[in-house]
Amino acid sequence: MTPQQPTAALPDAPTDPVQAMLEAPLSLRERKKLKTRQTIRREAYRLIAEQGYENTTVEQIAAAAEVSPSTFFRYFATKEDLVLSDEYDPAMIAALLARPADEPFLTSCREAIRSLLRQLLRHDREELYTRMRLVTEVSALRAGVARSSSNPQRLFLTALTRRAGVEEPTYEMRVTAAAIAAATTEALLQWAAADGREDIADLIDHTFALLESGFAGV
């Protein structure tokens, strides 16, 4: 059985979800698990920071954390999981649901993210920051997907950059390309999932209308 993250029941009232997670009623056995998990993560971050992600093997990490490789995999399903997994997700969902339901979703997201980040920065700025850097590196490596030009985001970004006649894309261009790529992918997946029955042109139209309107209805 893989140890699950404590699925902290979502509070109805906005009682600082991050803080709540940190003072969970720690069972005596649970403490060791938590400590092992933290040790693995800490040693892994250290080694990766020194040697890079790809040059660091799970065996090294396990050795540094003084556990066996098989134990490593009981705590993290894959090596990527170690970097990409995020224990703050439940807190984020709670923060989102704590916003008024009639507020536009975009606004809720913006406020929830800001409040969560504020707390995280206060609590363990260093680790959060290290992690973000690793995520950058790992995402860039991920199985040729992010790397290759065969990536919708790269594609839109290339077009956008060339059209503007500049060398390096601006931040605004990156955000735009990322959002368009994500929405387009969603449209194609929907088409494939619907066995090709939906009219693909209509689907594209509808999808871009959402983007153009700033997701007005949602």
Added chain:
Amino acid sequence: MTPQQPTAALPDAPTDPVQAMLEAPLSLRERKKLKTRQTIRREAYRLIAEQGYENTTVEQIAAAAEVSPSTFFRYFATKEDLVLSDEYDPAMIAALLARPADEPFLTSCREAIRSLLRQLLRHDREELYTRMRLVTEVSALRAGVARSSSNPQRLFLTALTRRAGVEEPTYEMRVTAAAIAAATTEALLQWAAADGREDIADLIDHTFALLESGFAGV
């Protein structure tokens, strides 16, 4: 040396880029390469359709295509590449650049996608469709990233769905979650890339303003 895709010079005039790619001046030796590539892809798609992506080994694919595994890797850098790589990207970029430069980028994208899809559907609807289905499956498998709830898109989608009080998310919700997740990720990456110097709250604000305005300036 890995065989490169023919980097089809981008036409200044919109002379049907897809058609152009199909009638490339085929060298005698190139034909075999192309044929091998197609054979590998075809056999792979067949096997994967029968057995699923993860149950199909590269060795099986190579055997079915009557090449050695090493040859397989000369044509496709990774097994994922086989499914996720897309030879239509140059055509897509050309189609995008063929649109008037003063047109809003969102509009250019919508029109370019529609025109490209129209041509692809006419030419090899069956393969395009098979591929989209495989992309769905493989993306869903990809190294625990898409699978896990530790995925920004899942996270926003969960919140959006619960807030609406429904069981299954609508298509509009999926598109919205995808676009917000992509933009947010971009913001965090930018923050990490700038060594944490930029104010994260301002960055989030700015990013969400782009989304809300329908990328007005771009």
Added chain:
DNA sequence: CATCTTTTGAGAGTTACTTTCATTTGAGAG
């Protein structure tokens, strides 16, 4: 035909997982 280059295959090596199973360890009962 002869030569030169490119493509290919066989085979061995590396590494990231994956699985199995016997052992250890903490929790709770008596």
Added chain:
DNA sequence: CTCTCAAATGAAAGTAACTCTCAAAAGATG
């Protein structure tokens, strides 16, 4: 404190995706 049970662990062997090297085969060139 000890006994018992379930959960956690480690050792070890297995699988499959890549990687590398080198010699053989096959298209190109003169």
